[in-house]
Amino acid sequence: MDDYSISVSSGDESVEPRKDEEVRAPFIALFRFARPYDILATTMAMVLGAVHGSCMPMAFFFLSDLYVAIYMPNDDGSLPPVDGPHSIRNAKVQEVGLTYVLLALVVLVARTGGCYLVIKAADRQVVAARRQYFYQILMQGPSWHDMHSAAELAPALVQDTHLFRDGIGERLVDFTRACFMAVSATVLACSRDWKVSILMAIIMPIAGMCMALSVEVVRNFSTVVEACYSKAGEVAVTATELIKTVTSFNGQRLELESFNGHVDEAHLNAIQIGVVAGYATGLINTVLITGMSLGVYFGSQWVLQDYETDCWRASPPFGTCRTGGTILSAMYTIIWGFTMGLGTMNMCFTAFASARAAIHRIVAILDEPRSATSQGLRVGSEDLKPERFRQCLVKLREPVTIRNPHALT
Incomplete structure (x- = not known):
């Protein structure tokens, strides 16, 4: 009977109907x-x-x-x-x-x-x-x-x-x-x-593009994983409904191979999602930390330049000078606004x-x-x-x- 072993629910050979583009009403x-x-x-x-x-x-x-x-x-x-x-x-x-x-x-x-x-x-x-x-x-x-x-x-x-x-x-x-x-x-x-703000404004679009790209890649991989699990589910449902036919032609092995193939493909894609998501998160954090380090470096130079102009004499002890507080305040303000603001728009x-x-x-x-x-x-x-x-x-x-x-x- 092995010569007559067939698979009655091969998910790869089935031609799925093409879905029409989703129509959206005006806002x-x-x-x-x-x-x-x-x-x-x-x-x-x-x-x-x-x-x-x-x-x-x-x-x-x-x-x-x-x-x-x-x-x-x-x-x-x-x-x-x-x-x-x-x-x-x-x-x-x-x-x-x-x-x-x-x-x-x-x-x-x-x-x-x-x-x-x-x-x-x-x-x-x-x-x-x-x-x-x-x-x-x-x-x-x-x-x-x-x-x-x-x-x-x-x-x-x-x-x-x-x-x-x-x-x-x-x-x-x-x-x-x-x-x-x-x-x-x-x-x-x-x-x-304003100097620190301009410096951070140059860095933030790069972090935003990395975040948008990572979200799009993860979404595409998630769609592939869902499709693989859907095909595996179709194989299981069809084989269960036609269990007598599968048993009569000794198709259990082929059904298991088809099911395991879809599940393994979904498993590999899920691992890739984790790797891409982790890499994207690390890349975004690297860009942000790099921008903060540049802000601290150039900010310290600007603090010394302001101090040499005696800007503190107007209202001791700090006056109108740049300080570590103003540098950190400007950096964290713009980072918070862009990451927590624009990051949730998607x-x-x-x-x-x-x-x-x-x-x-x-x-x-x-x-x-x-x-x-x-x-x-x-x-x-x-x-x-x-x-x-x-x-x-x-x-x-x-x-x-x-x-x-x-x-x-």
């Missing part, structure tokens, strides 16, 4: 179900997200003030650790500490309020979309349901509305926060030390693209003409509220009466 279509309250809540949430993004780089912007407060001389001019009166230094430390406390409170309120408003508005729109979607399905006749799989409509509704909610929810606030964080970090860093763009594709599929169902048998049951937007919606369902349960049976002949 404005995401707010099709929004009421005036939802628009207002979303706008306020984005404003709070902008406040959150603008405040985050300030944590490093005030770092130089913290260094000044710590290393400020005593009231009699002596330097710590010499014991002496230090009321001025205490007042400066309290001022900086109060600044950080207020900054933390602003960030807490902005983030909490923004997430609450946008999530509430998104949930209201998702509920409206689900009600209209379900009502549209109920209003269709048998011919429409013959062309649509009932087993796919409910899962599609759940998945599409989830993607739709993700696109109009917290990702909107994150996108606004990221944009304002990058702009705020650039402005604050330049106001603190996830936002992905969520927006998925939401636009999901709303296109939802609208395609909603805009289909209703069956002629359901024209007598018209429901407006006000009738989609819970009380009126239940009344519509009661009408659907009523028996159908044929008043003129001769018209059917």
Whole structure:
């Protein structure tokens, strides 16, 4: 029987149908179900997200003030650790500490309020979309349901509305926060030390390109791994369904070889993903650390040059001179703004693209003409509220009466 051994589920020889390019609706279509309250809540949430993004780089912007407060001389001019009166230094430390406390409170309120408003508005729109979607399905006749799989409509509704909610929810606030964080970090860093900011601005695009390239490579490898595991699953399902045929022709060995081949390929690709991800992370950190080392090196030279110009005489002990605090403050401010700001935009763009594709599929169902048998049951937007919606369902349960049976002949 070995001469007749065959494989009935070879995943390599099957020709997969080519998927059409995913169609996405315009961005404005995401707010099709929004009421005036939802628009207002979303706008306020984005404003709070902008406040959150603008405040985050300030944590490093005030770092130089913290260094000044710590290393400020005593009231009699002596330097710590010499014991002496230090009321001025205490007042400066309290001022900086109060600044950080207020900054933390602003960030807490902005983030909490923004997430609450946008999530509430998104949930209201998702509920409206689900009600209209379900009502549209109920209003269709048998011919429409013959062309649509009932087993796919409910899962599609759940998945599409989830993607739709993700696109109009917290990702909107994150996108606004990221944009304002990058702009705020650039402005604050330049106001603190423009030379160091320009130096870091040359390094940060290189780190950004490395990050974007690594994300794209990892995404492509992940797609390949998912495809390999999918083929292995198809082999297992087909072999299980046709187990009698496989056993009759002694095809167990070939089925195992086919399954193991797909699994091994996925395993090797997963290892490559780990290597590429680790290499990309190390490369990004190398670029950032190199930029910081250049900033420290050139910053130390600029500190000495400023000190030689007697810039400290205007307001001893530091005056308008560059210090280690201003150098570190400018570097960390712009690094934080670009990495935490621009680094999160990729996830936002992905969520927006998925939401636009999901709303296109939802609208395609909603805009289909209703069956002629359901024209007598018209429901407006006000009738989609819970009380009126239940009344519509009661009408659907009523028996159908044929008043003129001769018209059917």
